[in-house]
Amino acid sequence: MTSTALRSRAWKLLEMVTTPLLPSDYLDLVSPLRAGGDLRGRIEAVHPETGDAATIVIRPGRGWRGHTAGQYVRIGVDVDGVRLWRAYSVTSPTDRRDGRITITVKAIPDGKVSNHLVRKAQPGTLIQLDQATGDFVLPEARPAKVLYLTAGSGITPVMGMLRDTEFDDVVMVHSAPRPHDVIFRDELHALVADKKLRLTELHTDTDGMLDIARLGELVPDWAERETWACGPAGLLDAAEDHWAEHGVPERLHTERFRPAVVVTGDGGEVTFAATGKTVDADGATPLLDVGEEAGVLMPSGCRMGICFGCVTPLKAGAVRDLRTGAITEAGPNVLIQTCVSAAAGPCDIER
Amino acid sequence: MTAIDPTAHLTAEQIEELGRELDAIRDEVIAGRGEKDAAYIRKVISAQRKLELVSRGVLLFSFFPPAWIIGTAGLSVAKIMDNMEIGHNILHGQWDWMRDPKIHSTTWEWDHVSPADQWKHSHNELHHTYTNVIGKDNDLGYGIMRVDEDQKWHPFHLAQPLWNFINACFFEYGIAAYDLELGKNLHKRRRKNPEFRARARAVGRKIRRQVLKDYVIHPLLSGPSFLTTLAATFTANLVRNLWSHSVIMCGHFPEGVQVFERRSIKGETRGQWYLRQMMGSANISGSKVMHFMTGNLSHQIEHHLFPDLPSNRYAEVAVKVRALFEKYELEYVTGPLPKQVFSAWHKVFRLSLPNRKPKATTPDREQELVAA
Numbered sequence: 001m002t003s004t005a006l007r008s009r010a011w012k013l014l015e016m017v018t019t020p021l022l023p024s025d026y027l028d029l030v031s032p033l034r035a036g037g038d039l040r041g042r043i044e045a046v047h048p049e050t051g052d053a054a055t056i057v058i059r060p061g062r063g064w065r066g067h068t069a070g071q072y073v074r075i076g077v078d079v080d081g082v083r084l085w086r087a088y089s090v091t092s093p094t095d096r097r098d099g100r101i102t103i104t105v106k107a108i109p110d111g112k113v114s115n116h117l118v119r120k121a122q123p124g125t126l127i128q129l130d131q132a133t134g135d136f137v138l139p140e141a142r143p144a145k146v147l148y149l150t151a152g153s154g155i156t157p158v159m160g161m162l163r164d165t166e167f168d169d170v171v172m173v174h175s176a177p178r179p180h181d182v183i184f185r186d187e188l189h190a191l192v193a194d195k196k197l198r199l200t201e202l203h204t205d206t207d208g209m210l211d212i213a214r215l216g217e218l219v220p221d222w223a224e225r226e227t228w229a230c231g232p233a234g235l236l237d238a239a240e241d242h243w244a245e246h247g248v249p250e251r252l253h254t255e256r257f258r259p260a261v262v263v264t265g266d267g268g269e270v271t272f273a274a275t276g277k278t279v280d281a282d283g284a285t286p287l288l289d290v291g292e293e294a295g296v297l298m299p300s301g302c303r304m305g306i307c308f309g310c311v312t313p314l315k316a317g318a319v320r321d322l323r324t325g326a327i328t329e330a331g332p333n334v335l336i337q338t339c340v341s342a343a344a345g346p347c348d349i350e351r
Numbered sequence: 352m353t354a355i356d357p358t359a360h361l362t363a364e365q366i367e368e369l370g371r372e373l374d375a376i377r378d379e380v381i382a383g384r385g386e387k388d389a390a391y392i393r394k395v396i397s398a399q400r401k402l403e404l405v406s407r408g409v410l411l412f413s414f415f416p417p418a419w420i421i422g423t424a425g426l427s428v429a430k431i432m433d434n435m436e437i438g439h440n441i442l443h444g445q446w447d448w449m450r451d452p453k454i455h456s457t458t459w460e461w462d463h464v465s466p467a468d469q470w471k472h473s474h475n476e477l478h479h480t481y482t483n484v485i486g487k488d489n490d491l492g493y494g495i496m497r498v499d500e501d502q503k504w505h506p507f508h509l510a511q512p513l514w515n516f517i518n519a520c521f522f523e524y525g526i527a528a529y530d531l532e533l534g535k536n537l538h539k540r541r542r543k544n545p546e547f548r549a550r551a552r553a554v555g556r557k558i559r560r561q562v563l564k565d566y567v568i569h570p571l572l573s574g575p576s577f578l579t580t581l582a583a584t585f586t587a588n589l590v591r592n593l594w595s596h597s598v599i600m601c602g603h604f605p606e607g608v609q610v611f612e613r614r615s616i617k618g619e620t621r622g623q624w625y626l627r628q629m630m631g632s633a634n635i636s637g638s639k640v641m642h643f644m645t646g647n648l649s650h651q652i653e654h655h656l657f658p659d660l661p662s663n664r665y666a667e668v669a670v671k672v673r674a675l676f677e678k679y680e681l682e683y684v685t686g687p688l689p690k691q692v693f694s695a696w697h698k699v700f701r702l703s704l705p706n707r708k709p710k711a712t713t714p715d716r717e718q719e720l721v722a723a
C-alpha cells in the first residue's frame with residue numbers, strides 16, 4: 001500500500017474515533033495555526049501609527065502561501081462576539097524574515113472592525129485569514145519610472161510595494177489632512193533622505209484637495225511614469241479621466257478600497273440567485289413570503305422566527321429584522337431567517 | 352384542558368400587553384449579546400472536548416477499576432454536556448448570531464443517533480411551535496403515552512409506565528424514531544415513500560457510526576480493556592439517556608402544566624402564543640451546576656418563550672419572567688428535580704388508568720380567544 005493510501009486509511013479510522021466530530025475539531029484546540037487546518041492568524045503586536053491608524057503584526061498559519069506586494073488579505077475578526085470580515089492591504093515586504101505579515105488599519109468613523117483593530121485588538125488573539133489576493137501589484141518587468149499617487153489610507157498597498165521593491169526613479173504624491181495624519185511619515189522621510197524616493201506631501205486641510213489637472217506642475221513627466229493610485233473614489237475617478245484624456249490609460253493602475261456602500265431603505269428589488277427570479281418587495285413582507293409568492297422553493301418551518309428552519313445565505317444587500325428593526329448586511333457567512341426578515345433595499349438571496 | 356382555565360382572569364388586552372412586555376425582555380438580551388457570551392460557549396465547547404478526550408484516554412486502562420469509574424463518570428458528563436448545553440442550544444440557533452460557521456445551527460452535529468437536521472425539524476419546528484397542543488405536539492407522550500385526562504384511554508396505556516422506562520433507557524433511539532415519526536410511517540404505504548426512506552437511511556448511517564465508535568473502535572483501541580471499555584461506554588450512554596429523559600420530562604409533564612386543544616390555537620396572536628408557552632412549560636429549581644447540566648432546560652419556561660436566546664442568559668431572564676407571572680397572577684410551575692421527576696412519573700402512572708371525563712371547561716374560553 002502506498003503511503004498516501006495508508007495515510008487516508010489512518011485518517012478514516014481517526015474520523016471514526018471522533019465521530020460525529022472531525023479530528024480537526026480536536027486538533028484546533030491545541031494547534032489552531034497548523035498546516036491543513038482552516039487558515040488562521042494570530043495577532044502578535046499592535047503598533048500605533050497615527051492617532052487613528054495602527055499596524056497589526058500577524059503570524060499567519062502554516063497554510064499561508066505568501067503575498068505579492070500591493071495585494072490585500074481578508075481577515076475575519078470577532079467584534080463583540082460577532083465574526084466580521086474586512087479586506088486590508090498587506091504592508092509588510094514579501095521577504096520578511098520572521099514570516100509575519102502586517103496590515104495597517106485606519107479607524108474610520110463608525111467602522112466596527114477598523115476601530116476594534118486600532119483601539120482594542122489584543123496580542124494573542126486568533127483571527128481568520130484568507131490567502132492574499134488582488135491585482136494591484138507591480139509587473140514582472142521593472143518600469144524605468146514610477147509614480148505612486150495616494151491619499152489617506154490609500155498609502156497602505158503602496159507602502160507594501162515601497163518596502164518590497166526598489167526602483168531607480170520613484171515619485172510619490174500623497175495627500176492627508178494634516179502632517180500628523182500621514183501614515184508612515186517617518187519612514188517616508190527616511191526614504192527621501194536616502195534619495196530612494198521623491199515625495200510631495202499635500203496637506204488638504206491647508207492646501208486643499210489635489211487638483212489632478214495640475215498634477216503636471218508637481219510631476220512634469222507624469223505621463224511617462226507607470227502609475228499606481230489608491231485613495232478615495234473621487235481621486236481615482238479624476239485620475240482615470242485624466243490618464244484617458246492624455247491617451248495613456250494603460251499606465252495607470254488603481255485600487256478601490258471600499259465596495260459600493262449598501263443602500264438601506266424600505267423594501268427593494270429581491271433577487272433569488274439560484275432560481276434567477278427577481279421581484280419587488282416592500283419593507284414589511286417577510287422574504288419567505290416574497291420568495292414563495294414568486295414560486296421559489298424556500299425552506300421554512302415555524303414561520304415565526306423560532307425554529308431556524310428557514311435560514312438562508314444573504315449574498316448581497318441588506319435586510320431588516322421585522323421584530324427588532326435591526327439591519328443585517330450581506331457578507332461571508334451571513335445567514336438570515338427569511339420568515340422574519342424583509343428587504344431593506346435591493347438584496348440577493350441564495351435560493 | 353383541565354377543568355379550570357388558569358388564564359381565564361386575563362382580558363385579551365392584558366394578554367397582548369403581556370406579549371409586549373416579553374418582547375421587551377427579548378430585545379434587551381439581544382441588544383446586550385456580545386463578547387462575553389461568545390467566550391462562554393467557546394469555553395464550554397472546549398471543556399467538553401477536553402473532558403471527552405481525557406475520559407476516553409482513562410478508559411484505555413479501564414481494566415483497573417478506579418480508572419473505569421473515573422473514565423465512565425467523565426464520559427457520562429461529557430456526553431450530557433454535548434447533548435444539553437451545547438448541542439440542543441446550538442441547534443436552536445442560539446449562537447447563530449456569532450456568524451462562526453463552526454458553531455452554527457446549520458453545521459452542527461452531535462453525539463446522538465438522531466441526525467441534527469431531523470431533530471431540528473421535529474423539535475424546533477413542531478414541538479416549539481405547537482407546544483402542548485394535543486395531536487400536534489408529539490412531545491406530549493411521544494405518541495406512546497396518555498398525558499391528559501381528556502385523551503381517550505386504551506388498555507395499551509396500562510403499561511405506559513413500562514414504555515416510559517424503556518424509552519428513558521434508550522432515549523436517544525426513542526428520539527430518533529420519534530424524529531422519523533416511525534409509528535405513523537411504518538404503515539405499508541408510507542414505508543415506501545422515498546422521502547421517508549432517505550431519512551431512515553440517514554438515521555441508519557448515523558446509528559451505525561455511533562455504534563461503531565462507542566462499541567467497536569474505542570473498545571478495540573483499549574486492547575486488554577476491551578470489555579470494560581465497552582461496558583463503560585454503554586453505561587455512559589445509559590446515564591446520559593436517563594438524565595436527559597428526566598430533564599425533558601420535567602419540562603412539560605409535571606402537575607400544573609396545561610395542555611391545549613387543536614382548535615384553541617386557531618388564529619393565535621403573539622400574546623396568546625407566549626401565554627401558551629408560559630402555561631405549557633415547567634422549570635427545575637437548583638444550583639448553577641444543576642442548570643448547566645440540564646443545558647439550562649431547567650429554565651424550560653424561559654426557553655420556550657425565547658428558544659433562540661443564548662442559554663447562559665436564561666437565568667437572568669427568569670427573574671423578569673417570573674415577575675410577569677406574578678403580575679398577571681399566573682402559576683410559575685417549578686420545583687427541585689426530585690420533586691418534578693416524581694410529579695411527572697406520578698402523572699404517567701395516574702393516566703395509565705382510565706378516569707372519568709372531567710367536568711366541562713369554564714365558559715368557552717377558546718371561542719373568546721378566537722374572537723379576540
Ligand code: FES
Pocket residue numbers: 300301302303304305306307308309310311337338339340
Ligand atoms: S421558519 Fe422558523 S425561524 Fe423562520
